[in-house]
Amino acid sequence: MPTAARLVSAVLLAALAYIVTTMYMNAMLAEDPDSNFGWLLEANLAISALVGWILLGGRVGNQYSVAIGLGLTSVASTLFLCLFAQSVWEMLAMSLDRRFDGPMEALIGAIELGVNFGAEFLSPNVIIVLITGGVIVGPAAEWISRRWR
Numbered sequence: 001m002p003t004a005a006r007l008v009s010a011v012l013l014a015a016l017a018y019i020v021t022t023m024y025m026n027a028m029l030a031e032d033p034d035s036n037f038g039w040l041l042e043a044n045l046a047i048s049a050l051v052g053w054i055l056l057g058g059r060v061g062n063q064y065s066v067a068i069g070l071g072l073t074s075v076a077s078t079l080f081l082c083l084f085a086q087s088v089w090e091m092l093a094m095s096l097d098r099r100f101d102g103p104m105e106a107l108i109g110a111i112e113l114g115v116n117f118g119a120e121f122l123s124p125n126v127i128i129v130l131i132t133g134g135v136i137v138g139p140a141a142e143w144i145s146r147r148w149r
Contacts, residue, residue: 005145006057012140013052013074016133017044017082023126043085048078056138060145071138075130079121087114 021044028035056074060067091100091110100106121127 003057003145004148005060005141006053008144009057009060009074009137009141010049010052012137013056013078014045014049016075016129016137017048017078019133020079020121020126020129021045021082023129024120027120027123040086043089044082047081047085051078051081052137052141056141060141062142064139064142067138067142068135069138071136071141072131072134074137075134079118079130083114083118086117087111 018041021041025035025037025040028037051074055077056070059070062070087110090113091106094100094109095106100109121130
């Protein structure tokens with residue numbers, strides 16, 4: 001059922017995903033100016049909005065300390081799902097170019113791609129933004145759920 005907390009959770013988590021994705025894209029463009037990101041931003045926004053709506057927005061109604069944990073959990077889940085989606089998408093594109101000899105090699109390639117994509121998120125700036133965003137998004141959703149029922 002749609003609630004204000006679900007909507008705010010989806011919007012805030014999508015805003016955080018927008019910030020982190022643009023940081024990621026800028027870092028990648030600094031290394032390779034000819035990078036083509038395709039639907040990276042739009043896919044990450046959709047995934048993060050769904051996680052915010054379902055995971056965070058559906059679990060409000062607790063103490064603020066629990067809300068902080070839910071915010072951090074939502075950010076970690078969003079990061080994992082976005083990395084998973086992007087690595088599988090890239091693996092499928094590479095499979096169509098016949099870069100893999102079989103399905104197991106393609107799955108291993110997807111894991112390697114996910115690890116390589118995730119290595120970009122190990123910079124201190126991105127980690128600080130992710131943790132701060134999780135600490136803000138969780139209590140904000142909790143506050144909204146208490147104000148608008």
